[in-house]
Amino acid sequence: xxxxxxxxxxxxxxxxxxxxxxxxxxxxxxxxxxxxxxxxxxxxxxxxxxxxxxxxxxxxxxxxxxxxxxxxxxxxxxxxxxxxxxxxxxxxxxxxxxxxxxxxxxxxxxxxxxxxxxxxxxxxxxxxxxxxxxxxxxxxxxxxxxxxxxxxxxxxxxxxxxxxxxxxxxxxxxxxxxxxxxxxxxxxxxxx
Numbered sequence: 001x002x003x004x005x006x007x008x009x010x011x012x013x014x015x016x017x018x019x020x021x022x023x024x025x026x027x028x029x030x031x032x033x034x035x036x037x038x039x040x041x042x043x044x045x046x047x048x049x050x051x052x053x054x055x056x057x058x059x060x061x062x063x064x065x066x067x068x069x070x071x072x073x074x075x076x077x078x079x080x081x082x083x084x085x086x087x088x089x090x091x092x093x094x095x096x097x098x099x100x101x102x103x104x105x106x107x108x109x110x111x112x113x114x115x116x117x118x119x120x121x122x123x124x125x126x127x128x129x130x131x132x133x134x135x136x137x138x139x140x141x142x143x144x145x146x147x148x149x150x151x152x153x154x155x156x157x158x159x160x161x162x163x164x165x166x167x168x169x170x171x172x173x174x175x176x177x178x179x180x181x182x183x184x185x186x187x188x189x190x191x192x
Contacts, residue, residue, distance in 0.1 A: 002027075012056075018070050076151070089153075107138070
């Protein structure tokens with residue numbers, strides 16, 4: 001396999017300082033992009049970087065990141081600590097904690113019925129102009145499990161994240177939650 005050019009490695013380090021992309025994963029990703037898309041680094045570097053970025057953001061961090069390079073080690077200390085600096089993380093779990101399980105179950109069942117009815121209408125070729133939109137989950141406060149590829153860190157949004165929505169945002173999405181320092185209570189931190 002052809003190793004990725006220095007420019008690709010440096011771009012990743014500048015764009016995503018933590019965690020560090022696994023060089024073996026990057027080599028395979030780069031080789032696949034070059035082979036499948038018939039790209040050449042001397043003329044197609046912007047397209048190569050775009051595709052490497054897309055592949056990274058669609059990957060499972062347990063495969064694409066080096067263990068121990070994401071969350072700082074002091075986040076696992078027995079005292080509460082502050083998580084600072086940019087850390088790209090993967091959302092592995094998401095749950096609404098501001099509403100009852102009963103109300104969430106009711107919405108889940110309503111969404112399942114809506115999907116079933118939409119499939120039936122599509123199979124019959126019907127289009128209902130007065131069709132109601134799919135029910136949305138109520139929104140108060142989300143709880144997450146965040147991963148750097150090696151460790152899991154529980155998190156709760158204290159300020160609404162408008163781009164993340166229960167039932168719409170897929171698990172595995174990548175976010176950079178550290179736009180400002182975050183206090184971490186380590187009693188619930190898990191290593192994978």
